[in-house]
Structure formats: C-alpha cells, structure tokens
Amino acid sequence: MKFPRFEMERWQSEWEHHVRFNLGESGVHPLRLDEVVPAEERDALFKTELAYLQTDGTSELKESIARLYPGATADNILVTTGSIEANFQALLHLLEPGDRVLFMRPNFLQMQGLTQAFGAHSIPFYLKEPADWTLDLNEVSDLCSKGVKLIVVTDPNNPVGSVLSLEQRRGLEELAARAGAWLVVDEVYLGAELEGDTLPSWWGTYPKTVVTCGLSKAYGLPGLRVGWIVALPEIVQSCWAGKDYTSISISALSEKLAIRALQPDKRAALLERTRSIIRPNWEIFASWMEDLDGILTCVPPKAGAIAFPRYHLDINSSQMAQRLMKEKSVLICPGDQFGLDGFFRVGLGNPAAEFRQALEEVAAGLRLIRDQGA
Ligand SMILES: Cc1ncc(COP(=O)(O)O)c(C=O)c1O
Incomplete structure (x- = not known):
C-alpha cells in the first residue's frame, strides 16, 4: 500500500x-489554552492523570458529541485523533480493492489519496463554478449507473466554501440509496457559516451515512486533535477495531478540553x-x-x-x-x-x-x- x-x-x-x-x-x-480554561479551573485540569483513555472515547465525551446529532447515542460515536483519522478509519473499513468511489471535486484530497492507497478507484464529480459551486445531480446519476460503493462529500466544502442545498442533499441521498452506496460526509466546517445559523448535519436521514467531524475548524481548536465518526453502531465498532492499530486513544488533556468545548454555552461561544x-x-x-x-x-x-x-x-x-x-x-x-x-x-x-x-x-x-x- x-x-x-x-x-x-x-x-x-x-x-x-x-x-x-x-x-x-x-x-x-x-x-x-488560557482562553479556553479560566483561572479557577486550571488546578483541576493540572490534576488530570496523563493516562490512556477508553480507546473509542470516554462515555462522557461520546455522549457530548452524540447530543449534537438528533437520534444519535454514544453507540453511534467513535472519537478519533482529528477528523483526519475519522476519514481514514471510515474509508479503511468501507473500501475493498477495486471498489468504485464517487468523489466530490474540488476537495481536500485526503480521501482521494486514501482511495488510491486502498486500491479502489476514485471517480470525480464536480461542483461547478458557473453554477456557484453546486452540483449536477444528473452527472452523479450517470456515474452511479456504473456501480458505486461509496460517495464522498465534503459539505461545507473545502476549498470553495460552498454548501449543498437541502434539495441537493436529498438528491444525492436518493442516488446513493438507489445504488446501495455508502455516503461519507466530512462536516468539519459545519458551524462556521458566513450567514445564518449552524446548518443541520447530514446525519439522520439516510442510514448508510457516515459523518466525520471534529474541533479543528469551526471551533478553533486544531491543536486538541479531536475528531469523531457518527455512524451505525456496527460501523463504529469496526472503525474502532481499525483505530486500535493507529492512535489507541486521544490524549487525556484533549478529552477534558473537548468535553468543555462541547458544553452548550461554551460551544455557542466558540462558534460565535x-x-x-x-x-x-x-x-x-x-x-x-x-x-x-x-x-x-x-x-x-x-x-x-x-x-x-x-x-x-x-x-x-x-x-x-x-x-x-x-x-x-x-x-x-x-x-x-x-x-x-x-x-x-x-x-x-x-x-x-x-x-x-x-x-x-x-x-x-x-x-x-x-x-x-x-
Ligand atoms: C475537509 C477536511 N477534513 C479534514 C481535515 C483534517 O482536520 P482535523 O484532522 O484537524 O480535524 C481538514 C483539514 O484541513 C479538512 O479540510
């Protein structure tokens, strides 16, 4: 590989x-760090034992994350080292050599590189600049007709900062459902909207959706290296099995700070x-x-x-x-x-x-x- x-x-x-x-x-x-942890809470943080943690994430952190996704519980969550590891584990689990992967372009090319490394085929579909970086569902439909295992989406998109409309989302989900394909949606920019409120997650409408996210972008906390997968429990279990081979657990300090960042009032302040x-x-x-x-x-x-x-x-x-x-x-x-x-x-x-x-x-x-x- x-x-x-x-x-x-x-x-x-x-x-x-x-x-x-x-x-x-x-x-x-x-x-x-001193902007995240007020002076009166520093002593407690300093007493954190620098131990390994439960490797799929502590219950408290998984529950804090699950609360962001309607209908999700801790069983739907795997905590990862950044969303980059979430993407890695998702593709490691879902892909077999020879699979066809439809890959949104332009894009952060991590999952395209992984597709290549895992011996699968990456087939691009394009957000179009003259159409304000929206997609042509007919183009995706044609590509789906030749068979597809997985559709990879980054929404909000990196690098163009576009967001698919709810209609385009539903359209893509329908195409995935018809083809029996998985959808992996990287939502790491969700919460950093230039207008309006935080957009809804893709989680919760199409069961074969795997959402990846983390605290690096919209939360302004990239150095914590905290990310996660939201998926069906059986997918979480098998991605967890992969994670035992890569990072074991996130750091104990990051876990404490992530729980803090996801408290509703703190989260709202970070996004603001x-x-x-x-x-x-x-x-x-x-x-x-x-x-x-x-x-x-x-x-x-x-x-x-x-x-x-x-x-x-x-x-x-x-x-x-x-x-x-x-x-x-x-x-x-x-x-x-x-x-x-x-x-x-x-x-x-x-x-x-x-x-x-x-x-x-x-x-x-x-x-x-x-x-x-x-
Ligand atoms: C779309 C996307 N996904 C994932 C990542 C990785 O982020 P992190 O591992 O810091 O959460 C990035 C980083 O730029 C990104 O742009």
Whole structure:
C-alpha cells in the first residue's frame, strides 16, 4: 500500500511557520489554552492523570458529541485523533480493492489519496463554478449507473466554501440509496457559516451515512486533535477495531478540553467567536478584491474560514504561490493542490489587522506578476 504525497498538507507543514503571513489555513486563528480554561479551573485540569483513555472515547465525551446529532447515542460515536483519522478509519473499513468511489471535486484530497492507497478507484464529480459551486445531480446519476460503493462529500466544502442545498442533499441521498452506496460526509466546517445559523448535519436521514467531524475548524481548536465518526453502531465498532492499530486513544488533556468545548454555552461561544472573525474578514476580502482591477473573481463562500478566488493571470497556481511566498512572505494554497489550477485558497481566519496587511502583500505580488509576467 502506497500513499500518494499529500501536497497541500506538506506545503502547509513545511512553510506555515516560516512566512510572515499565513493565509494557508482553513480554520480560524486557534485559541490559546488560557482562553479556553479560566483561572479557577486550571488546578483541576493540572490534576488530570496523563493516562490512556477508553480507546473509542470516554462515555462522557461520546455522549457530548452524540447530543449534537438528533437520534444519535454514544453507540453511534467513535472519537478519533482529528477528523483526519475519522476519514481514514471510515474509508479503511468501507473500501475493498477495486471498489468504485464517487468523489466530490474540488476537495481536500485526503480521501482521494486514501482511495488510491486502498486500491479502489476514485471517480470525480464536480461542483461547478458557473453554477456557484453546486452540483449536477444528473452527472452523479450517470456515474452511479456504473456501480458505486461509496460517495464522498465534503459539505461545507473545502476549498470553495460552498454548501449543498437541502434539495441537493436529498438528491444525492436518493442516488446513493438507489445504488446501495455508502455516503461519507466530512462536516468539519459545519458551524462556521458566513450567514445564518449552524446548518443541520447530514446525519439522520439516510442510514448508510457516515459523518466525520471534529474541533479543528469551526471551533478553533486544531491543536486538541479531536475528531469523531457518527455512524451505525456496527460501523463504529469496526472503525474502532481499525483505530486500535493507529492512535489507541486521544490524549487525556484533549478529552477534558473537548468535553468543555462541547458544553452548550461554551460551544455557542466558540462558534460565535469563529463567525465574528470570518464574517468581517470576508467583507474585507470582498472589498479588497474589488480594488484589484479584475485580477480576481470569487463566488462568495457560504461556510468555512476560506475563499477560493479565480485569478485572471497567465501563471500556474503553484508557481504563483511560490512567488507570493518567496517575494512577499505570504502563504496561500494553490488551486493545483485541490486539482484545480487557475484558483487559490485564502484563509479568512486571521485577526483582521493582520489579514489586511497580508492582503496588501498579496495585492502587490499579484500586480507584480501581472506587470512582469510569470
Ligand atoms: C475537509 C477536511 N477534513 C479534514 C481535515 C483534517 O482536520 P482535523 O484532522 O484537524 O480535524 C481538514 C483539514 O484541513 C479538512 O479540510
């Protein structure tokens, strides 16, 4: 089994700590520990025994997570090390070599890489930019007619920040049901909506749905490395069997902090914080873009701390990202890393003042490329 290089993860990991402005992130600026735990609760946290935990998640944490999903109980939950492990375990359990997997594009390419590594076939279906990054259910229906084991969806989407309408969701569920396929839905950006309230989860309508999620994006707590799977109990059991081979349990400190973050009032405050960062930053971004003489156009994102503008310059996106990094010390993620050249992903999660400065650097870099060429 060989894993293809995960270009975006490697790009971020190699460079994000070496640039002046990191616009490569897809989540909001992370919280500090002292912002999460008030002074009067620190002594108790310090007394946490640094032990292994129940490996599928403690009952308390599983119940806290289950409360987010109507009709779910702790038996429907597997706690994982980030949603990245949730995706890994879900696909490890569901896929056999030779299976056909319909894979939403553009996308965070983890599950595509896993599909390849597990010897299955990944067949793309596309969110379309001219249709505001919505999908064509007829296209999916045609692909389903040739047989499909699994449909992989990221909703809200990374990198484009789109959200499928309830009609499109139902349409996809019907196609999955007709084909007898599983649906794996990565919902890690749910809760980071640019307008309105938190959208409902995909959980609860189509039984063969496996939802993956975690605290890294909408909650601003990526360093906790807490994620989860929501699925039928038999799926949870078999993903748990896989997890015994990868991470055993999450850390005892993360477990305590995750329970805290999921208390209803704390959760509401965390999601509110996220929105209070991304909503004004999107406004800043949109008006900045207007002053760029048409170099960029962008379908407004609906959720996630990300925008995915198209650039109207004659340069490959990875080359452009390299130049912005070297000449302006700004990290962005090139569209190439999502399988879509001609675009790049910008994080909307930085503090506003820093975000404005970073955008000034990007604007200068883009103008230079326009005037001097690649
Ligand atoms: C769609 C998606 N899923 C999963 C992950 C992994 O997140 P984590 O493991 O931090 O929860 C990311 C990270 O960028 C992502 O964009």
